[in-house]
Amino acid sequence: MNEFKNKVIEEDCLRICDCLPKESYDLVYLDPPFFSGKEQQSKTRDGMRHYSFSDRWPRLSEYADFMGSRIEAVRPLLKSTGSIVVHCDSSANFVLRSILEDIFGAENFRSEIVWRYKRWSNSQRSPIPSHQTLFSYSVTESYKYNQIYGGYSATTNVDQILQSRARDSRGKSVYARDSNGVIVGSGGKKGVPLSDVWDIPFLNPKAKERVGYPTQKPLVLLDRIVRLLTDPGDWVLDPFCGSGTTLVAAKLLGRNFTGVDQSSVAVSLSRERLGNPVVTESNLMKMGEESYLNADRDALKILAGLPLVPVQRNKGIDALLKGEADGDPVLIRVQRPFETLGDSIGALRKASLKKQFSFLVVVATEASLVPYDQEENDLIVVDSTAKVIESLLRRRTRSELRLFESQKHA
Ligand SMILES: C[S@@+](CC[C@H](N)C(=O)[O-])C[C@H]1O[C@@H](n2cnc3c(N)ncnc32)[C@H](O)[C@@H]1O
Known part of the structure; x- marks a missing residue:
């Protein structure tokens, strides 16, 4: 076993399986080509290195044969308490699920994990793909599982x-x-x-751990899989290791690992990463999505009824009006208690610098001794409903008072 301990091997994983020791691994995680029909390509942030691997197949049946033979070959390498996790997406998940059922048996199906993330893309004529699937099967009923x-x-x-x-x-x-x-x-x-839907952010282009390998998976995802299905000192095999994400997660968690990839470039990159593992701290993971929802609730209450998009993580803009005026968005701010109207306008102006907009709208909520009368073409200042009612009432009460006084003296 020592021969394969913490090693990354350049080889077709089908061929190497014959040499790897039987019933020795606690977890086999496979992140193979997904049947996307593309040449997967990407480059490092500095643009100096290009990486690619082919995911083109003449027919689905050839992909099914390729995956079937490899999943069959890794099964004998697993201990009786071990598990396999196969990562895929909607391109061929139906094929992989049926291969796994054949090889591991329906009774050993453990879960279909949905890795869900947010991704921006132009909407096509269908919902934006925002998840991938991980099928998990065990070898027997007595499998290892560390609840999270x-x-x-x-x-x-x-x-x-x-x-x-x-x-x-x-x-x-x-x-x-x-x-x-x-x-x-x-x-x-x-x-x-833990549920079977995992909200884990996709690796963003600026993430420190991103090494520029196409379809590189986030370490947090692999960290969770390795923790869930293995203990320290256990053995993890990744037969399609790419940039080595699984191996880095295993190393950081004190597990032994073997990585295999048929690409020499992927193998060198994995070895490089293992020599200097970099982990990105995800604020979204640490604090949860809710922590990003920090739009001012009181301000939004004042705008209730308007068709708008609340703006999060911006100190000057509370909302955008849905739809546009003159082809550009309308940016809105509600005057805060103890903020002068001038300061409110200043905050909105500052936040809108370098932004495309047609109008700025400030909703005045506080009584002001000095009326705002500066003319600015792109600025609309309106009183909040509460302010309008208050001043109407005040005027009305004053005139009623005058009427009462005049009747008294008549
Ligand atoms: C989806 S990528 C893996 C990405 C990896 N999980 C990561 O986080 O970087 C799939 C990898 O499988 C490798 N591959 C394709 N066919 C293979 C085969 N027959 N044997 C071993 N590796 C193979 C490709 O070179 C590619 O690096």
Whole structure:
């Protein structure tokens, strides 16, 4: 086994499988070509190195033969407690699932994980593809699985966290009670067990860990797979290792690994990465998507009813009006309490520098001693509904008072 310990081998993975030791790996993760019909290409950020691999196949049946023979070849390498994870997308997931069913058996299907991410692209005549699939099968019933727990959702009530559940005589889920009818505590739940939909950001073009290899997967994704299905000291095999993401994750988690790729360039790159692993910290992963939703809620309440897009992560602009005026967007800001109208306009002007817009709209919410009368063609200042009502009432009350005074003196 030592011969293959922490090694990256340049070879067709079908050929090397004959040489690798049987029943020795705890996890085999495959991220093969997906049947995209493309030559997958990309380059490093400095543009100095180009990488590519071919994902062109004359027919689906040839792809199915290619994958079938390789999945069959890796099965004997797995321990009886081991698992296989096959990464794919909608191009040929249906083929891979049926190959896996044949080789591992339907009874050993463990999960279909959906890796979901946000991606910007121009909408075609179908929804934007925003997920890939990972099929997981085990060799036997007694497979290794290290549960991962996440935080509770905002809708979880405190009783669900503190109390145990049981089934009543009709099979309905109820809070468990002891023989005296007293509710049984949960004994400290660890959180919510991992679901099969994983929100993990796609590697962004500026991510530190990006090495410029086409279809490079994020380390966070591989870190999760390796943790879930192996323990420290276990063995991980990646027969299509590309830039070596799985190997880096395994190394950082104290697992042994073997990587295989038929491309010499991929093998050198993997070795380079293993010599100096770089991990990108993802704020989105650390703090969750909610933390990015920081548009001012009070400001948005004042704009309620308008067709608008709330703007997140911008100190000067609260919203964009849906649709455009004169072909460009309209940017809106609501005056904050204790902010002068001039400051509010200044904040919106500053935020709109270098941005395309037709009009800036400031909604005035505070009574001002000095009316804003500077003429600016691209600026509209309007009073909030509350401010309009308040001033109408004030005027009306004053005239009623005058009427009362005049009647008194008549
Ligand atoms: C999708 S990429 C893997 C990307 C990798 N997971 C990463 O994060 O960088 C697929 C890789 O499979 C390799 N490959 C294609 N056919 C192969 C074969 N028969 N044996 C071994 N590697 C192969 C390609 O060279 C390519 O590097």
